Amino acid sequence: MHKVDELHAHLNGSVSFSTIKKLVARKPHLNIEHGMTAIRSGQRRTLDECFQVFKVIHQLVDTEEDILMVAKDVIREFAADGVKYLELRSTPRKEKTTGMTKRRYVETVIEAIRQCKNEGVDIEVRFLVAVDRRNGAEVAMETVKLAEDFMLSTDGLVVGLDLSGDPTVGHGRDLLPALQKAKNCGLKLSLHLSEVPSQADESELLLNIPPDRIGHGTYLHPEVGGSQSLVDTVRKHNTPLELCLTSNVKGQTVSSYSQHHFLYWYQMGHPSVICTDDKGVFCTDLSQEYQLAASTFNLSQEDMWTLSQKAIDCTFAPDLKRQVRFPFTED
Numbered sequence: 001m002h003k004v005d006e007l008h009a010h011l012n013g014s015v016s017f018s019t020i021k022k023l024v025a026r027k028p029h030l031n032i033e034h035g036m037t038a039i040r041s042g043q044r045r046t047l048d049e050c051f052q053v054f055k056v057i058h059q060l061v062d063t064e065e066d067i068l069m070v071a072k073d074v075i076r077e078f079a080a081d082g083v084k085y086l087e088l089r090s091t092p093r094k095e096k097t098t099g100m101t102k103r104r105y106v107e108t109v110i111e112a113i114r115q116c117k118n119e120g121v122d123i124e125v126r127f128l129v130a131v132d133r134r135n136g137a138e139v140a141m142e143t144v145k146l147a148e149d150f151m152l153s154t155d156g157l158v159v160g161l162d163l164s165g166d167p168t169v170g171h172g173r174d175l176l177p178a179l180q181k182a183k184n185c186g187l188k189l190s191l192h193l194s195e196v197p198s199q200a201d202e203s204e205l206l207l208n209i210p211p212d213r214i215g216h217g218t219y220l221h222p223e224v225g226g227s228q229s230l231v232d233t234v235r236k237h238n239t240p241l242e243l244c245l246t247s248n249v250k251g252q253t254v255s256s257y258s259q260h261h262f263l264y265w266y267q268m269g270h271p272s273v274i275c276t277d278d279k280g281v282f283c284t285d286l287s288q289e290y291q292l293a294a295s296t297f298n299l300s301q302e303d304m305w306t307l308s309q310k311a312i313d314c315t316f317a318p319d320l321k322r323q324v325r326f327p328f329t330e331d
């Protein structure tokens, strides 16, 4: 399978079963079982239930040691799946009980990236600091400042800002000043947009920033209740979409694989990148997502090759392009 880039992966959603087992062994008193942290094949959950799953994982990952282990494991797993360039994203969390601060949280993820590099793991990793929309405007602004500090101090490892979290909570208009500040200081912006219906107003507002990439964009186009003007704005700015098939089907924002909006954008020739979103929670990996796209939409080997090649143009670390492209061989 041809794949080089994973551009949409939430750290705590990407925790594998084997890492969960190690975390559970560290915290037996929590009485957490794997069934509570993952949605297996054939299972579906509402998006709301997915967000409950993240809460459980956050309980398991609440110290610097946990973050370091989780981040290193996730990076190694993507590398083992053949990913050569990974943009990880994660929401800095403060944990009163363990003394973890948001700054230490980010430092620890950066440390994990550096350790993997020193250990010779064959993958380039960059980091996006995530804003959880349910935490409101003030936290968003603080997070942007934190992200800016790290962008300036990590020699290019922190490349951008992600907006994510429960799409049914809050409104993007409150976060606009923070997002605009991020853009102005040189952070690349990847925004979860129109993941659920009824976000058209918000999307219109946020698309005009404009973001550098869009997460999901499930309900942007008119056939699903979005609008032609939203689509036109996306096309005008040529903003790439990060598309996550299994995540959307298991989270029930898309009714079946064949109904996935991948087809709408792909047929239009619009830059679309296949991603995993939360490979741990949704029990998938990037190979599987490419395979699903191929089998669902009848894509040839050549189509797949082109698709994975085009992802390179959507990364937030343009200086890496040649290094990523060269080792890319057909298998």
Ligand SMILES: CNc1ncnc2c1ncn2[C@@H]1O[C@H](COP(=O)(O)O)[C@@H](O)[C@H]1O
Pocket (backbone or CB within 6 Å): 010, 011, 012, 013, 050, 054, 089, 090, 091, 092, 130, 132, 164, 165, 166, 167, 192, 195, 247, 251, 277, 278
């Ligand atoms: C399924 N669709 C989704 N939609 C929106 N946000 C999502 C998401 N999947 C994950 N996240 C965001 O990522 C966090 C977990 O990773 P981190 O603790 O940040 O590493 C979740 O709490 C949520 O804010």
Ligand SMILES: [Zn+2]
Pocket (backbone or CB within 6 Å): 008, 010, 164, 192, 215, 277
């Ligand atoms: Zn996501």
